[in-house]
Amino acid sequence: MIYGEAFKNQSRKSEKDFTRNRKIRFVPLICMLLRMIRKSTQLELDEFREIFLPESAETTSYTKQSFSEARQKLSPIAFTLLNDEIIRGFYADDDFKTYKGFRLLAIDGSVMEIPNTKEMQQTYGYIRNYKEGFKAARARSSHLFDLENKIAISTCLTRYDDNERNLAKQNIEKLLSFEQSHIPNLILFDRGYPSADFILYLQEKGLKYVMRSQHCFYKEVENTTSLDEAVRIEVTKERAKALKRQGTPIKKGTVLEVRVLKVELPTGEIEILLTNLGVDELSHEESKSLYFKRWGIETRFNELxxxxxxxxxxxxxxxxxxxxxxxxxFLSNIASIFEQEAEAELQEKNKGKTLKYEEYRINKNILIGKLRNRLIHMILEEDARKKDILYERFLKELQRNIVPVRKNRAFKRDKQSRANRYAKSKRRSL
Structure with a gap:
């Protein structure tokens, strides 16, 4: 796909871009960005050419300025298109992990630190911190993530003040735009998502959900007395007026049928879960462990x-x-696919062996560190047989770098606000 004219045409800002034989061509530009520019730009450019284009490195040079000019011609949609392609391929034959017959998904958002310039503040928004008058530019990202297969099906980067439920709908529409499998979807949501209009939206789309809710969501939920109870939330005249004022109008008399589950956390706190799954699809006993799987999307945010x-x-x-x-x-999805293939082969090899730990997994730091070069070698290799050899060699390499899985460990979530982690004035030389 990356070499195709159709992909190039969709990915450039203008039909005149990438038509002449420039120093920085279309495919190498894509590869440079996939390699993750984390050091100073000129160092990254020189290193890229020395490793992947050694012949041209001896006769020509890439400058930071020419690279910057080339980037201005490339639409970010290029990487969304690449991601869409691997999503279609991954789910094409329905051979993927499921939960009780469902494709188990989660949707959540995360605040992104971005360079604190006036343009960034105007484009994406900002937060104010404890210093009077100080603003820090921030953006919001929303992800629709496959929890069992560790694949981000859809993501978006938007303004910091955008509504998370609206972003969730964008991601769901993207999900539904793909050719649909016979395997149904089940989506987990945190407690920022419950609302009458959002639940109605999920019902109309035929999607199953489990979402955490506040006790006072609606009085019908608050008044439940058992651990597992079905309630009917009717949109009364007063509720219809309130919803209209909020910009989410729902017709008076509309009824939401919701199952309310109460589960006890290790702290003793009672957690409220709302779902449209029936008792035959999810028992009360299973609901706690199911919702805990939502932590997988938090883990992905941490990795990113x-x-x-x-x-x-x-x-x-x-x-x-x-x-x-x-x-x-996109790169994180490629890493997940390599990780799962390598771990599947590793588990097959370890069958019947007596091991110190019950389970081992691929060392993610090694995977990410090596992927930035291995993937580019595979993309630039035109010979299909050699490309397959590189692929298999990398899988074997990953299986030599494993770590044990230590279960039942918990860590306190750090949500404190802080200054940006990465300063633009201090790009690394190493």
Missing amino acids: KHKFEIENFSGEKPILIEQDFYATV
Whole structure:
């Protein structure tokens, strides 16, 4: 796909872009961005050419300025298109992990640190911190994530003040735009998502859901007395007026049929879960462990921010921010596919063996560190047989770098506000 004219045409800002034989051509530009620019730009450019284009490196040079000019011609949609292609391929034959016959998904948002410039504040919004008058530019990202297969099906980067339910709908529409499998979808949501209009939207789309709710969501939920109870929430005249004022009008008399589950957390707190799954699809006993699986999307956010350094942007313009963001999301999906294939082979090899630990997994740091070069070698290799050899060699390499799985560990979530993690004035030399 990456070499196709159709992909190039969809990915360039103008039909005149990438038509002449420039120093920085279309495919190498894509590869440079996929390699994640985390050091100083000129160092990254020189290193890329020395490793992947050694012949041209001896006769020509890429400057930071020419690279920047080439990037201005590339639409961030290029990496969304690449991601869409691997999503279609991954789910094409229905051979993927499921939960009780469902494709188990989660939707959640995360605040992104972006370069704190006036343009970024105007484009994406900002937060104010404890210093009077101080603003810090921030953006919001929303992800629709396959929890069992560790694949981000749809993501978006938008303004900090955008409504998370609206972003969730965008991601769901993207999900539904793909050719639909006979395997139904089940989506987990945190407690920021319950609302009458959003539940109605999910019902109309034929989607199953489990979402955490506040006790006072509606009086019908608040008044439940058992651990597992079906309630009917009717949109009364007063509720219809309130919903209209909120900008989410629902016709008077509309009824939402919701199942309310109450589960006790280790802290003793009672958690309220709302779902449209029947008792035959999800028992009360299973609901707690199912909802706990939502933690997988939090783990992915942690990986994106701390392992892939998604907030360590290589530019200060919106187009460059979005290129980096969507390229990193795509790369994280490629990493997940390699991780799962390598772990599947590893488990097969370990069958019947007496091991110190019950389960081992691929060392994610090693995977991410090596992927940035291995993937580019595979993309640039034109011989299909050699490409397959590189692929298999990388899988074997990953299986030599494993770590034990230590179960039943919990960590306190750190949500405190802080200054940006990555300063643009201090790009790394190493």
